[in-house]
Amino acid sequence: MRDKFRDECGVFGIFGHPDAANLTYLGLYALQHRGQESAGITSADGKRLFLSRAMGYVSDAFDEATLLSLKGPSAIGHVRYSTAGDSRLVNAQPILIDCAHGEISLCHNGNLVNAQELRDELVRRGSIFQTSSDTEVILHLYARSQAPMAEDAIIESISQVRGAFSLAMLTKDKLVAVRDPHGFRPLAIGELDGATIVCSETCALDLIGATHVRDVEPGEVLVIDSTGMRSYKPFADAPFEHCIFEHVYFARPDSKVFGQSVNEVRTDLGRRLAREAGVDADVVVPIPDSGVCAALGFAEESGAPFKMGLIRNHYVGRTFISPQQAIRNFKVKVKLNPVRSILKGKRVVLVDDSIIRGTTSRNIVGMVRAAGASEVHMRISCPPTISPCYYGIDTPRRSELIGFTHTVAEIQEFLGADSLAYLDIEGLLSAVGSRRGDYCTSCFTGKYPVEFPHDENAYLQLALKLPSES
Numbered sequence: 209m210r211d212k213f214r215d216e217c218g219v220f221g222i223f224g225h226p227d228a229a230n231l232t233y234l235g236l237y238a239l240q241h242r243g244q245e246s247a248g249i250t251s252a253d254g255k256r257l258f259l260s261r262a263m264g265y266v267s268d269a270f271d272e273a274t275l276l277s278l279k280g281p282s283a284i285g286h287v288r289y290s291t292a293g294d295s296r297l298v299n300a301q302p303i304l305i306d307c308a309h310g311e312i313s314l315c316h317n318g319n320l321v322n323a324q325e326l327r328d329e330l331v332r333r334g335s336i337f338q339t340s341s342d343t344e345v346i347l348h349l350y351a352r353s354q355a356p357m358a359e360d361a362i363i364e365s366i367s368q369v370r371g372a373f374s375l376a377m378l379t380k381d382k383l384v385a386v387r388d389p390h391g392f393r394p395l396a397i398g399e400l401d402g403a404t405i406v407c408s409e410t411c412a413l414d415l416i417g418a419t420h421v422r423d424v425e426p427g428e429v430l431v432i433d434s435t436g437m438r439s440y441k442p443f444a445d446a447p448f449e450h451c452i453f454e455h456v457y458f459a460r461p462d463s464k465v466f467g468q469s470v471n472e473v474r475t476d477l478g479r480r481l482a483r484e485a486g487v488d489a490d491v492v493v494p495i496p497d498s499g500v501c502a503a504l505g506f507a508e509e510s511g512a513p514f515k516m517g518l519i520r521n522h523y524v525g526r527t528f529i530s531p532q533q534a535i536r537n538f539k540v541k542v543k544l545n546p547v548r549s550i551l552k553g554k555r556v557v558l559v560d561d562s563i564i565r566g567t568t569s570r571n572i573v574g575m576v577r578a579a580g581a582s583e584v585h586m587r588i589s590c591p592p593t594i595s596p597c598y599y600g601i602d603t604p605r606r607s608e609l610i611g612f613t614h615t616v617a618e619i620q621e622f623l624g625a626d627s628l629a630y631l632d633i634e635g636l637l638s639a640v641g642s643r644r645g646d647y648c649t650s651c652f653t654g655k656y657p658v659e660f661p662h663d664e665n666a667y668l669q670l671a672l673k674l675p676s677e678s
C-alpha cells in the first residue's frame with residue numbers, strides 16, 4: 209500500500225528548436241518523479257503532428273528510432289501516474305485528435321473538478337470518448353467550438369473547465385500553455401537558443417541548459433508561434449491557491465516553484481520544526497529521500513549531527529511484489545536498510561515530510577529500534593494530512609488517512625515512537641512566506657477553495673468511469 213501522496217503528472221513543451229523531440233525527451237527525464245507509469249511525446253513539423261506513447265519510465269518509452277520519427281521544431285511531452293484500474297496506454301498522454309480546427313495534442317497536469325458533469329453533457333450531445341481521463345473533455349469542447357480560429361476555440365474550451373490545470377497544447381504551428389486561474393500546479397517558461405519552453409518544474413530547464421524566464425501566471429494563456437508569444441487572460445480573477453505540497457514533497461529540491469527554491473523552503477521547514485518541536489537527541493536521521501532537506505534544516509537548528517542512518521535502495525522496481533506475503537514488512541526492508549553503527553545506543557530523531565497511512569512510518573520506527581536506537585523521536589515537516597486532494601494529487605480516501613482517524617498521541621502510539629510532532633500550519637505558511645490565502649492547504653484543513661462532487665465513493669480523480677465500466 210502506498211504511503212505517500214503522489215503527484216500525477218509532469219508536462220513539457222518546446223517551440224522553435226531543431227532538436228525539439230530530443231530536448232522534450234531529456235526534459236521528461238528531469239520530470240520523471242512526477243509520473244512513472246507512462247510517458248509520451250507529440251511533435252509538429254508545421255504540417256502535421258507525430259505521436260509516440262508507451263507505458264513505463266521515459267527510458268522504457270522511447271528509443272532512437274522513435275525519437276527520429278518525432279519530426280519538427282516543436283513538441284510537447286508528458287509523464288503520468290494513474291489511479292487504480294486506470295493504468296492503460298489509452299489513458300497515457302499526450303492525447304491527439306483531429307477535428308474541424310485541425311490536429312491538436314494536449315498534456316495536462318492537474319484535475320478538472322467538473323469533468324464528469326461536462327462529459328455527461330457531451331455524451332448526451334453525441335460525443336464518443338476514447339479514454340477515461342478528465343483531460344479528454346477539453347478536446348471534445350475544443351472540437352465542438354464554433355469559433356473561427358483555433359486559438360479562440362482553445363480559449364473557449366478551457367473557459368468551461370474548473371479545477372487544477374497546467375496544460376501544454378500543440379497544433380501543427382502553435383504551442384499553447386495554460387494555467388488555471390488559481391495556479392494550483394506550477395508551470396515555468398524557459399528559453400534556449402531562441403526557442404520557448406514550458407515545463408512543470410525548472411529542473412527540466414536546467415537539464416537542457418535553458419534559462420528560466422518566468423512562470424506562466426495563474427489564469428494566463430500563452431500562444432507561441434512563428435510570430436512570437438501572445439498572452440491572454442480569459443478567466444475571471446480568482447485567489448491564488450498554489451499547492452503547498454509541491455514545496456513539502458512533490459517538486460524536486462533543485463527546482464524553483466511558485467517563485468521560491470524548493471530546497472530552501474524545505475530546509476526551512478526543518479529549521480522551524482526544530483524550533484517548534486525540538487528534542488534532546490544524539491543524531492538527526494532523514495527518511496530518504498523525502499525527509500533529507502527538512503532533516504538538514506532540523507540538524508542545523510538543533511545542533512545535533514545529521515547522519516544517513518537509513519540507506520535507500522534505489523533499484524526497487526515499481527512493481528515489486530513480496531515473494532512471500534507471510535514475511536511482514538518485507539517491502540520496507542527491501543527499500544530501506546538501517547546503518548547500525550550510526551543508530552546503536554543513540555537517541556534518534558527521524559525526520560520525514562509526511563505520514564499518510566502510517567504503516568510505512570511504523571515499520572521504519574521498528575527498524576530503527578531493532579538496529580539498537582535507545583530512543584526514536586519522529587518529526588514531520590508539515591501538519592497532519594486529514595483530507596484527500598481533488599486538485600491533481602493521488603491520495604487515499606479520508607478514512608485511510610491516519611491524520612484523520614487518529615489523534616497525534618494515538619499516531620505516536622501506533623508508530624511505537626517515543627515522541628511525535630508535526631510542523632503546524634502557521635509554520636508551514638511562514639516558510640513559503642505566505643499568510644493564509646496564496647496557497648492551497650486543503651489536505652491539512654479539509655476546507656476546499658474549488659467545489660467538487662462530494663460523494664467520495666463516486667468521485668475518482670483521473671478515472672472517470674466510462675458508461676460500460678460503471
Ligand code: SF4
Binds near residue numbers: 392596648651
Ligand atoms: S489539497 Fe493538498 S495536495 Fe491538493 S492541491 Fe491542496 S495542498 Fe496540494
